[in-house]
Amino acid sequence: MAGAVVVLGSATPRVTTYHAATTGALRLLHLPERVSELTMPPTTIVDLRLELKAGNRGTLSRALRLALERTVAKGEQAILYLNRRGFATVVLCRDCGYVVNCPACDIPFAYHVDGTLVCHRCGRRGTPPERCQKCGSLRIRHLGVGTQRVEEEVRAVVPAAALLRLDRDAVRAKGSHAALFERMRSRRAQVIVGTQMVAKGFDLPGVSLVGVVNADTVLSLPDFSSAERTFQLLTQVLGRSGRGPAGGRGIVQTYLPDHYAVRAAAAHDYATFAVAELDGRRRFGYPPFAKLVLLQTQAKRADTVERRADAYARALRADAAGDAEVLGPAPAFAAKRAGSFRMQLVLRGARPQALLDRVPPSAEWTVDVDPVTLLG
Incomplete structure (x- = not known):
């Protein structure tokens, strides 16, 4: 009515918006250079299958472990990203395979380091069983990787580093989010382990390393937008690195090193990702083609x-x-x-x-x- 102009700005727009811009429905403006002429961080893709073959069963690959040690030794900051909270994602009986589920949601409880079970869907809490409820076995194990387990392994690798965990569990108290950000900004926290909370909105010039512990958590979900969401999250979190004079780098750990979303994110190449994603959506009849x-x-x-x-x-x-x-x-x-x-x-x-x-x-x-x- 007033003739106003709407500007949509994003480093990772939805491919439906990109398609509208490239087909003339919207006007496309490219911003090819980073603010202050900073270069994008070079990113290495680590194949976790090869890590397993080499006998490494930890959450950190050899490359990420070495990069973390060097980053801390230089007095710089690092961000480690994993989109799963908790210490273990499944509590399981090793004898019969029984999994401890939330009775209200029928999904596995996550085990937290305070010794409680938490349902990340409805918030219900429980107590870990000493014996299997199905077969009576004492061989109860905590499997899977969450931010709390990554935090524990990081403490073993760089014990002298000040460590901070940023996920929903860590920011429940009023004002805790602002307090944690101040610790990051002031460099009183040297290694930040977090979920997608760390992926966007933070301008931390001291961060010279971003490590993605597992790029596949969203990619493996049964949804037409899983590749797009993966590309967006990886691009956003990798963009936290190299915003200061020291420069930066990224390391992406994955079991799917040849997936187009992972490769395009590591190369900071939105256009290549969009072409591949739109081709798949055209073949299977998903937006913007239906x-x-x-x-x-x-x-x-x-x-x-x-x-x-x-x-x-x-x-x-x-x-x-x-x-x-x-x-x-x-x-x-x-x-x-x-x-x-x-x-x-x-x-x-x-x-x-x-x-x-x-x-x-x-x-x-x-x-x-x-x-x-x-x-x-």
Whole structure:
């Protein structure tokens, strides 16, 4: 109405926005140089499969361990990124394979160093069992890697370094986020271990090393946007390195060293990533080449939510008329949350909203048009 101009700025825009810009719907402006003419940090990709073959079963590769020791010795700062909280991601019986799950969400509890089990979906807490609840075995083990386990290993590698952990568990208290940032900014913390909280928004000239402990945590999720989200997170966290006169470097640990998202992020090459990602979305019919609608419903009883989802899926398919493909019903990615069972349908096609207008959902459904992710 007032003729204003909207400027969208990002180092890692969604590929749907990039496609709109490259096809003329938006005007594309490139900013090819870093602020203050700083160079992007050269980044090494470490194949974790080779580390295992070499007998290294720790969370830090030999390259990252050496780089961390050298960074600390020079008095510079390092960031280690892992998008998982806790000490271990699974508590498991080594004899029968039983996994200790949250009873309300039916996903594994995470083990924390304070000796508690925590559900990272609903927040429920529990006590680690001394014996297996299924077979009675005493061989209970804590498997997987979280930020607390990385913190423990870093303390063993550089015991003299001041260490700080930045994740949701560490910033629960009021004012703790600002206090932790001040420790980073003032260099009273030399090594920062964190989740995606460390990936963007921090300008720390003392950071000369960024290590990604495992680049695959998001990449392996069953979602059309998992590669895009991985590229964004890796690019953002690697960009924390080399913002000062000392320069910087990055190290990315992964079991998928040839994946286009990992390679493009290590090369700081958005255009190459976008071309590969858009090619895949074109072949499989995902945005921007089709529209999506995510429909979800929940109930306290599994049979109730299944009947409701089946009935609505049949109604949608009967009236689809080529407007959209009806995918599902299927359990939601969070198939159980806080005691409720959850199901979902996905509409994919040229006109899914037209189908919804003809066959509207009942009040028991939530509707997400153009969802960023299908992992609700």
